[in-house]
Amino acid sequence: MIKVDRVVRTTCPYCGVGCQMDLHIVDNHIVKVAAPFGQPPNYGQLCVKGRFGTDYVSHPSRLRTPLIRKELGAPRQPATLDGFRSASWDEALDLVAQRLAAVKQAFGSDAIASSCSAKATNEDNYLFQKFVRAVLGTNNCDHCARLCHAGSVAGLQRALGSAAMSNSIAEMPHLHTFLVTGSNTAEAHPVISLFMKKAVANGAKLIVADPRGTEMTKFATIWLRHRPGSDVALFQAMANVIVTEKLYDRAFVAARTEGFRAYSLGLAPFTPEWAEKITGVPAYAIRRAARIYAQAPSAAIYWGMGISQSTHGTQNTLSLANLALLCGHLGKPGSGLNPLRGQNNVQGASDMGGLPNVFPAYARVDDPVARARYEAGWGGVQLAAEPGLTITEMVDGACNGAIQAFYIMGENPLMSDPHLAHARHCFANLPFLVQQDIFFNETSAYADVILPAVSFAEKDGTFTNSDRRVQRIRQAIDAPGQARPDWQIIADLARRTESALGRRQSAGWEYDHPSAIWHEMAALESASFGGIDYARLEREGGVHWPCPSADHPGTPYLFTERFPRGKGKFHLLAYEEAPEEPDPVYPFILSTGRVLYHWHGGTMTRRSMLDRIYPEATVEVHPADAEKLALQEGDYAWVRSRRGRIKVKVLVTGRSPQGTVFVPFHFAEAAANELTLEQVDPVAKIPGYKICAVQVERAA
Numbered sequence: 057m058i059k060v061d062r063v064v065r066t067t068c069p070y071c072g073v074g075c076q077m078d079l080h081i082v083d084n085h086i087v088k089v090a091a092p093f094g095q096p097p098n099y100g101q102l103c104v105k106g107r108f109g110t111d112y113v114s115h116p117s118r119l120r121t122p123l124i125r126k127e128l129g130a131p132r133q134p135a136t137l138d139g140f141r142s143a144s145w146d147e148a149l150d151l152v153a154q155r156l157a158a159v160k161q162a163f164g165s166d167a168i169a170s171s172c173s174a175k176a177t178n179e180d181n182y183l184f185q186k187f188v189r190a191v192l193g194t195n196n197c198d199h200c201a202r203l204c205h206a207g208s209v210a211g212l213q214r215a216l217g218s219a220a221m222s223n224s225i226a227e228m229p230h231l232h233t234f235l236v237t238g239s240n241t242a243e244a245h246p247v248i249s250l251f252m253k254k255a256v257a258n259g260a261k262l263i264v265a266d267p268r269g270t271e272m273t274k275f276a277t278i279w280l281r282h283r284p285g286s287d288v289a290l291f292q293a294m295a296n297v298i299v300t301e302k303l304y305d306r307a308f309v310a311a312r313t314e315g316f317r318a319y320s321l322g323l324a325p326f327t328p329e330w331a332e333k334i335t336g337v338p339a340y341a342i343r344r345a346a347r348i349y350a351q352a353p354s355a356a357i358y359w360g361m362g363i364s365q366s367t368h369g370t371q372n373t374l375s376l377a378n379l380a381l382l383c384g385h386l387g388k389p390g391s392g393l394n395p396l397r398g399q400n401n402v403q404g405a406s407d408m409g410g411l412p413n414v415f416p417a418y419a420r421v422d423d424p425v426a427r428a429r430y431e432a433g434w435g436g437v438q439l440a441a442e443p444g445l446t447i448t449e450m451v452d453g454a455c456n457g458a459i460q461a462f463y464i465m466g467e468n469p470l471m472s473d474p475h476l477a478h479a480r481h482c483f484a485n486l487p488f489l490v491q492q493d494i495f496f497n498e499t500s501a502y503a504d505v506i507l508p509a510v511s512f513a514e515k516d517g518t519f520t521n522s523d524r525r526v527q528r529i530r531q532a533i534d535a536p537g538q539a540r541p542d543w544q545i546i547a548d549l550a551r552r553t554e555s556a557l558g559r560r561q562s563a564g565w566e567y568d569h570p571s572a573i574w575h576e577m578a579a580l581e582s583a584s585f586g587g588i589d590y591a592r593l594e595r596e597g598g599v600h601w602p603c604p605s606a607d608h609p610g611t612p613y614l615f616t617e618r619f620p621r622g623k624g625k626f627h628l629l630a631y632e633e634a635p636e637e638p639d640p641v642y643p644f645i646l647s648t649g650r651v652l653y654h655w656h657g658g659t660m661t662r663r664s665m666l667d668r669i670y671p672e673a674t675v676e677v678h679p680a681d682a683e684k685l686a687l688q689e690g691d692y693a694w695v696r697s698r699r700g701r702i703k704v705k706v707l708v709t710g711r712s713p714q715g716t717v718f719v720p721f722h723f724a725e726a727a728a729n730e731l732t733l734e735q736v737d738p739v740a741k742i743p744g745y746k747i748c749a750v751q752v753e754r755a756a
């Protein structure tokens with residue numbers, strides 16, 4: 057029997073459930089992953105990614121030294137690793153600092169773009185945005201939250217004034233009634249799906265609204281299979297039923313909301329019969345779902361990227377918020393508005409100010425009081441008051457010359473951006489690109505300097521999961537080669553950039569441990585984080601923010617007394633079609649998403665043993681469509697849009713409705729985003745990944 061050197065408690069590096077896991081270490085390798093039974097949020101459960109997918113940290117292709125492109129500058133061709141040479145940390149960081157300083161001095165601060173990371177810790181992200189704002193002088197800081205839940209954030213901010221998941225995962229097994237929409241929960245958030253199934257086994261009623269048949273539809277009391285993109289029509293018709301049949305919570309509406317009168321009068325045309333024509337869902341089913349949701353003593357709504365990744369993502373979210381406000385299903389256990397966050401720390405990266413319009417804890421950069429607090433806290437610097445660019449705007453800026461340098465930590469936009477041919481063209485034209493990551497990926501091919509970072513298992517820090525629970529990660533193994541924790545790289549780079557700018561060296565970059573970074577952040581945002589420190593996380597395992605003081609228990613569910621904006625606001629919504637609908641040349645709707653065995657751009661899972669189970673991209677084709685196209689299971693097909701084409705293996709299945717095909721977005725050699733549209737939601741600026749028009753043809 058192998059003798060384990062040590063067992064280290066940490067947090068899963070994959071999805072936003074934030075499962076607690078014990079890494080069993082032998083000879084600096086993870087040999088086994090187990091889950092502690094008594095520990096929230098997963099109570100002993102792990103999915104296949106957490107249990108078997110962490111071996112990527114020992115993959116031989118890990119970056120070990122800083123790399124500098126042999127031929128610097130744009131325009132450039134994408135390079136393999138052979139196009140780079142190894143460099144010392146001093147050479148690489150001095151080069152980056154001098155180039156960033158030169159761009160700032162020649163073109164101004166806003167010619168620099170940056171992306172922090174939903175995979176990195178809270179401390180890494182706090183320090184990253186501090187460097188970008190306090191040293192580089194711009195608010196051009198964003199991350200992949202823009203690409204997954206920006207629609208949810210914008211909608212919830214407008215309706216309630218707060219965008220986080222309102223209720224906790226721990227409440228799920230005890231739900232009375234719940235609605236799941238736009239979420240393939242069993243594959244994207246598998247441990248949450250177990251708690252949902254437990255709720256159904258305990259007698260809960262489950263409404264699933266989804267064009268695609270998923271594991272959760274098998275457990276549904278009622279499945280509303282609406283047409284892709286018709287979410288607003290469906291949920292506004294449910295609201296029509298609730299108002300018409302007087303099923304709404306009058307006391308809650310009177311005390312806690314505003315705008316009800318105009319909203320309820322405006323709902324009159326949005327009948328279930330009107331919605332049936334748009335959604336394809338029978339009017340009687342819409343009425344039944346509305347009654348189930350409204351008549352429950354408490355009911356929760358959960359959604360994923362099927363709602364938010366839309367050119368109408370803000371509207372979709374508002375249509376769900378309207379339902380919760382109508383029925384008073386907020387501010388109590390088993391209720392709420394709950395966007396299921398994608399990556400391990402996408403909640404935390406947003407909480408830490410990794411967004412162009414806010415500091416940590418969502419303090420607005422254009423609020424003079426917040427700005428003054430950060431100017432004082434960060435050593436008397438002057439901070440920009442104008443919100444910065446979003447990630448898609450920054451990529452466009454690289455094309456038109458507005459952006460002269462881009463610093464990317466732990467993200468891979470050349471897999472995650474829509475319309476990849478356009479994104480590649482932009483990166484080829486960018487004068488200077490710095491990438492900080494654990495692997496060489498599709499974006500690294502365009503970099504000038506690559507900085508090797510460490511994985512979740514090689515550093516200390518905190519992640520914040522989807523239900524706002526701050527939890528520790530702990531170093532379990534040594535990092536490969538010269539790789540360094542992100543926070544150390546950023547602090548070193550900040551000192552060198554200050555020097556390159558001719559500034560007096562500030563004392564703001566001396567940290568001996570991530571706990572000191574957390575302490576600085578929590579002191580600036582004490583109303584949200586003042587009661588959380590590393591000692592408390594050691595004792596309690598995790599704490600839900602807001603937690604303003606050491607004697608505060610944390611906040612598993614929000615909005616008991618009031619909403620951050622005061623009263624919840626109703627929004628009457630217009631139904632609008634998707635920007636690209638099928639036509640005779642491109643007759644299918646393409647939808648994209650995840651499979652159980654892989655994660656996002658595949659950078660990690662495709663270097664784990666999971667890749668042996670699901671090694672290549674697939675396209676789901678309905679049996680009736682497959683027959684017309686003469687396709688059989690296992691054939692290969694070209695999927696083409698107006699922007700590109702990919703060759704993928706055919707799965708014949710009724711999971712997607714006739715006329716819709718589904719492609720997972722994890723596979724670089726058949727990247728779904730070669731096909732997707734770059735059009736964005738006008739408010740949230742999130743691209744509409746879920747709908748574009750494609751043709752499908754048997755490949756030779």
Ligand code: SF4
Nearest residue numbers: 068070071075103106
């Ligand atoms: Fe990790 Fe999410 Fe799976 Fe839990 S459910 S083990 S957090 S990927």
